[in-house]
Amino acid sequence: MPLPECLKFAIEEKISKIKLRELVAASQNLSHSYRHDKKKNGSFMSSSQDHLAYLSTRFPATFAANCHVFKGIRELMTGLNIESLLDVGAGPGTGMWAASEIFPRLKRATLIEKDTGLIELGKSLPTPSNLYLQWQEKDLEKGFIFEPHDLVLLSYSLGELSEKVWETLLEKLLKATQKAIVVIEPGTPLGFSRILKVRKILISLNGHLIAPCPHRDVCPLASSDWCHFSERLERSSSHRKIKKGELGYEDEKFSYVVFSKQKLEITGSRLIRRPQKLSKQVRVTLCTKSGIENKVISKGEKEIYHKARKADWGSLLNLNSFQVE
Numbered sequence: 001m002p003l004p005e006c007l008k009f010a011i012e013e014k015i016s017k018i019k020l021r022e023l024v025a026a027s028q029n030l031s032h033s034y035r036h037d038k039k040k041n042g043s044f045m046s047s048s049q050d051h052l053a054y055l056s057t058r059f060p061a062t063f064a065a066n067c068h069v070f071k072g073i074r075e076l077m078t079g080l081n082i083e084s085l086l087d088v089g090a091g092p093g094t095g096m097w098a099a100s101e102i103f104p105r106l107k108r109a110t111l112i113e114k115d116t117g118l119i120e121l122g123k124s125l126p127t128p129s130n131l132y133l134q135w136q137e138k139d140l141e142k143g144f145i146f147e148p149h150d151l152v153l154l155s156y157s158l159g160e161l162s163e164k165v166w167e168t169l170l171e172k173l174l175k176a177t178q179k180a181i182v183v184i185e186p187g188t189p190l191g192f193s194r195i196l197k198v199r200k201i202l203i204s205l206n207g208h209l210i211a212p213c214p215h216r217d218v219c220p221l222a223s224s225d226w227c228h229f230s231e232r233l234e235r236s237s238s239h240r241k242i243k244k245g246e247l248g249y250e251d252e253k254f255s256y257v258v259f260s261k262q263k264l265e266i267t268g269s270r271l272i273r274r275p276q277k278l279s280k281q282v283r284v285t286l287c288t289k290s291g292i293e294n295k296v297i298s299k300g301e302k303e304i305y306h307k308a309r310k311a312d313w314g315s316l317l318n319l320n321s322f323q324v325e
């Protein structure tokens with residue numbers, strides 16, 4: 001899902017005011033800090049160059065991951081009406097932009113962020129029309145009180161907080177959730193291990209797990225692999241320059257979990273790999289209620305075959321009439 005045009009334009013305008021070599025250096029430092037989990041004075045970003053590097057290179061990717069997860073929620077919770085969003089560790093407002101694209105009835109967003117520079121940057125960007133926006137400058141490690149909101153989001157932020165606060169934070173956030181709570185982390189073994197911890201905490205708090213898992217039993221991938229998904233996004237020309245002419249696209253990998261406030265019956269199995277679409281068959285790897293299953297769906301299995309051809313990595317497929325290999 002591409003960024004809205006007005007936002008793309010605003011980002012290009014902002015980064016045109018800084019020298020390319022500064023942006024390249026900041027972007028390399030940022031990737032290095034994230035990859036090696038190295039904070040400077042308690043944060044991964046510490047200068048206005050870091051903020052602009054995040055805006056131009058990470059924001060489009062985390063926006064795409066947010067849109068993927070929100071679309072899945074919209075499909076699962078039919079008739080869902082999201083009017084308010086609480087985004088915790090909001091950065092420059094990525095989740096608010098994604099939520100307003102996928103849930104057009106969004107009227108109100110509360111964005112909590114500790115970094116003053118990122119808040120200022122977020123405030124200087126355009127705002128989706130008809131949205132009442134409230135920025136709150138707060139350090140989540142120093143206490144929190146949350147007002148109720150339909151959708152509660154922690155996008156690529158939980159991992160930046162001390163694990164000591166996770167349980168209390170998630171408990172308070174689940175209480176503040178009126179419809180669904182989403183946690184997204186990078187699609188790496190480390191990001192997935194955090195998602196597994198969140199899953200365990202929210203299950204213990206009686207949250208209703210609705211995605212991506214088709215069940216709340218022990219995760220069948222927990223010991224051998226990591227569950228993650230991917231969104232391909234085009235890089236803007238400036239993004240390509242920052243990456244020194246590398247590919248014109250990138251694949252953002254992410255792991256996530258969604259809990260709903262109300263109990264929901266989930267039918268279907270999750271495609272946990274990119275399906276292989278061959279000429280007369282589709283090969284899929286699915287997370288089902290009874291574990292991981294590999295399946296070859298042939299053209300003869302008409303209805304399911306058509307569904308499988310349309311499905312993508314991360315889709316939910318109804319398995320009822322499948323024969324598993």
Ligand SMILES: C[S@@+](CC[C@H](N)C(=O)[O-])C[C@H]1O[C@@H](n2cnc3c(N)ncnc32)[C@H](O)[C@@H]1O
Nearest residue numbers: 062089090091094114115139140141155157160
């Ligand atoms: C990787 S960024 C993610 C930003 C945004 N949610 C996104 O998906 O693009 C993590 C954000 O969490 C914020 N953060 C980290 N620790 C925090 C804390 N203790 N209190 C509030 N925000 C925090 C950081 O300042 C940063 O903006």
